[in-house]
Amino acid sequence: MVMKRISVFGAGRSATALIDYLKEHAESNNWQINICDADENLAAVKCAGNERCIPHKFNAENITLRNNLIEESDLVISLLPPVLHIEIAKACLRYKKNLITASYVDDKMKGLDKEARAAGVLFLCEMGLDPGIDHMSSMLIIDDLKQKGATIKSYRSSTGGLVAPESDDNPWHYKFSWNPRNVVVAGSADAQYKKGNRTNFVPYKLVFKHIDTVEISGLGQFESYPNRNSLPYEELYGLDGIPTLYRGTLRAPGFCSAWAALVDMGYTSNTLFIEDYSCFTYRELSKILLGVQMKDLDRSINAICNEDRNTRSRLEWLGILEEKTISIKEGTPADVLEHLLLQKWKLGDNDKDMIVMQHEFEYELSGHNFKLVSSLVQIGQDNIRTAMSSLVGLPIAVYAHHLLERGTTLSGVMIPVHREIYEPVIKRLAVLGIKFDEDVKSID
């Protein structure tokens, strides 16, 4: 078997499962794997114990190394921060190499589509969990239903990166399995979705008050809040004219009301920069944000919590009402909140995370109405081999494997909504234990 070379740029947390998979299959497939990271030690640690794996110290400025590695590769994978993909992509164009990333297609990447087609190379983006597995698992069902002649009337999909039930020991029922900053400012965007043929617009300040209940078999009820703009998925998924189209984010019951109280208070705001917190307590910052006298603070907090004791106790647990000096030097309320959450919501040494994804379809087939629920629940192995890391890395890994074995005739900038891409990935993920449970019932 002829040797094939894979270059992986970025060896951070989300690369663990990907690199493990590639290492495991390197010998039997005669692969050589370049692991490139700005942190030389990290690259070396990820390569450890496998002589087919070669660590490289790589900075974005090191153009010669980048070009040399890409030129000698059969496939390139980038898990670098999204802004750095574009230079990797341009080099892939130059040397006519296929590229896979887990990031959203941005305008710069989209701008390479024509050239990628002309060069006959595939730039496959959004190959992680969300975006990634959400596209593939949804499209498998959508294409199957269409093939049967069904009319899809409703698509509602929600995903959550949560804490496993056995590690759930705080009143928010939440811990971090990804970038904490993103969680603090998450949803600091407006949302749009379709329901009953009407577009619903949800301003940021209402996003966490605009929640739905989602029942996950075996786990009970969750809250789902609308995840940014769902409307582009009508075209992306070929669901033209569908009356109901909603994408949401899952949280434990009670989370959203408490987070809405933080939003109302202004704790997710990144504009009120305070230069010196040395004489400030958390309680004083809360008072300033509410614009009340200290004697009225408790009443005001209760009002913002809609007099709900559980919501209030979640705020108290975070420490924002404590008479303790704020432990960062300077920053915005969002910085203060992020710093508190980093400690409070840290995935502990013995903790496991949990990913939940559920799609609900309603469709008509031969004059009857059906509801199809497809759910994925994955619990991490430990606080390094998280479910998040597996579900972001393994779709890339198994499609990389497929591509090196079989090649592809696809070219251009793509996301995995084509059967030729998602089918082998979904099949192979199921073999690895990542599989959706499907339930169909009549709703006539």
Next chain:
Amino acid sequence: MVMKRISVFGAGRSATALIDYLKEHAESNNWQINICDADENLAAVKCAGNERCIPHKFNAENITLRNNLIEESDLVISLLPPVLHIEIAKACLRYKKNLITASYVDDKMKGLDKEARAAGVLFLCEMGLDPGIDHMSSMLIIDDLKQKGATIKSYRSSTGGLVAPESDDNPWHYKFSWNPRNVVVAGSADAQYKKGNRTNFVPYKLVFKHIDTVEISGLGQFESYPNRNSLPYEELYGLDGIPTLYRGTLRAPGFCSAWAALVDMGYTSNTLFIEDYSCFTYRELSKILLGVQMKDLDRSINAICNEDRNTRSRLEWLGILEEKTISIKEGTPADVLEHLLLQKWKLGDNDKDMIVMQHEFEYELSGHNFKLVSSLVQIGQDNIRTAMSSLVGLPIAVYAHHLLERGTTLSGVMIPVHREIYEPVIKRLAVLGIKFDEDVKSID
């Protein structure tokens, strides 16, 4: 008398009074005036009837013209949009010419300070109304009080660009005399000020609820809301250690509560971009922003107005509760509001504007406490020769006159806080009818 050349870049609305002044004094001082604007007709109109005035069609890209005009000039004045000053300033550095602007000193301009000093040229910024006359009139009092040996304990200054009483015919008692966009997003910034030796931080959502009453002799009461960050003025004005330091913006009574309701509703937000308003009424947008059912809209509006009928009637007058199709194609709530206000708050053909500025000082002198109130009230001549245009343009004009007659030994990037600058300007403005009334009383 040797001829001197002045080049004015930017001939828009705020340049009217400046150009009128220069034209009026051109013959007796042997000046030649270049009026440069991207709009050739505008430049020609502004030059009309005065052969010492030469119009130039000028775009920022036209480097040759810019350099030629600056090289032959004795003084350069820029009323271009702030981002365009820097290239003018660099050319002034190259040809060693003094420059005056009405804009805030930004980091780029500040970065030229050392070179300007080395070249022995003066880049005098913030020479309009606010910033401009506020600096000069305050510093005159501050330096006088210090000279007498007084200790200044409190400085509170508020300015408003308002509508003249005789043209005041709407329930907000407000019309536009400057950039409408700035009014809509004005105060979409947090505020800070000092009171009784404590710093007060005011988050944006509370700015219009955090108001003070200011009494203007002959005009009655106004509301003042905190204008961004007042703290830097402690150093800028040499008020180190002053216990109370506040800068505010003046509005008619009731304005701030009604504007606070618009902020609460989300009408000043620039993030919820809606692509198609063709099927939307103002009432529906209000409903979306509040996140309520249509049947609950009125109750919700009343709650946001704190059940105040006057506040509600101001909102109604704007039209945001009407069942009329929104008349812009697409945009954010701030775009919709701006479009409504452009019609509602337009300075009519027979309308006049009014500028009000008032400084209140409290100081101790020889063991006694005094309060000094210094006020300026100016009413425009008509809707072109506005008070706003005079007060922005004339300080530049009279300092330009002074500079061409007497020269200066000052150099570097400056704002008019030095006696050598503000004294001749304040004196000359008084001759032109722009003068402050001063009232001092004992407050022991």
